[in-house]
Amino acid sequence: QKEVEQNSGPLSVPEGAIASLNCTYSDRVSQSFFWYRQYSGKSPELIMSIYSNGDKEDGRFTAQLNKASQYVSLLIRDSQPSDSATYLCAVKGYGQNFVFGPGTRLSVLP
Amino acid sequence: ETGVTQSPTHLIKTRGQQVTLRCSSQSGHNTVSWYQQALGQGPQFIFQYYREEENGRGNFPPRFSGLQFPNYSSELNVNALELDDSALYLCASSLGGDSPKQQFFGPGTRLTVL
Numbered sequence A: 001q002k003e004v005e006q007n008s009g010p011l012s013v014p015e016g017a018i019a020s021l022n023c024t025y026s027d028r029v030s031q032s033f034f035w036y037r038q039y040s041g042k043s044p045e046l047i048m049s050i051y052s053n054g055d056k057e058d059g060r061f062t063a064q065l066n067k068a069s070q071y072v073s074l075l076i077r078d079s080q081p082s083d084s085a086t087y088l089c090a091v092k093g094y095g096q097n098f099v100f101g102p103g104t105r106l107s108v109l110p
Numbered sequence B: 001e002t003g004v005t006q007s008p009t010h011l012i013k014t015r016g017q018q019v020t021l022r023c024s025s026q027s028g029h030n031t032v033s034w035y036q037q038a039l040g041q042g043p044q045f046i047f048q049y050y051r052e053e054e055n056g057r058g059n060f061p062p063r064f065s066g067l068q069f070p071n072y073s074s075e076l077n078v079n080a081l082e083l084d085d086s087a088l089y090l091c092a093s094s095l096g097g098d099s100p101k102q103q104f105f106g107p108g109t110r111l112t113v114l
Helices: none
Strands: A011-014 A019-025 A030-038 A045-050 A054-058 A061-066 A071-076 A085-093 A104-109 B005-007 B010-013 B019-024 B031-037 B044-050 B053-057 B064-068 B074-078 B087-094 B103-105 B109-113
Touching (some): A011 A019, A030 A061, A045 A054, A045 A061, A045 B103, A071 A085, B005 B087, B010 B019, B019 B087
Antiparallel strands (some): A061 A071, A085 A104, B031 B044, B064 B074, B087 B103
């Protein structure tokens, strides 16, 4: 059973702080890793993808991947109230379907 | 906007009924995946269609079935509805069959079974 785990939260951070979201996965052959943002009542929106070990930065977002530790994280710098949402981690191996974690609820306090 | 559309937006059915949900993929995408998302949980993979053929299935019973059409739009059919089928049903389109790099979600259909 392939599993993706995330802390359900809520994770509360003050406006302007760094929010750190973590995800672990069980399948060692996983190759592709994604972070989706989901606002309440809406569908998931892709915000980051990462395929190689290390860091990948896109604006205020940085994804970090460590395949040896089976760990992927998302950092959000200068957090804004509009970042308040549920963040879903998704993992995929070649020829396999996407497996999603349960999501972490982030609350950015003004 | 991802260019992926779903209909209807909301649907209310009673236990035992049948439902058909529809999805139009993003232009140029040949793969559609369907997910069920219960409240407070992550999306659960139902199945995927690639070039009109089923290309992978999650842990869902046979009463969940689907189709993909030549224009790559897709349907999800659920027979003998149960109360636990109440959820947000998401379709996601992508390009590439077995190894799509990214997939993009439609707005979802909220199904309520009474």
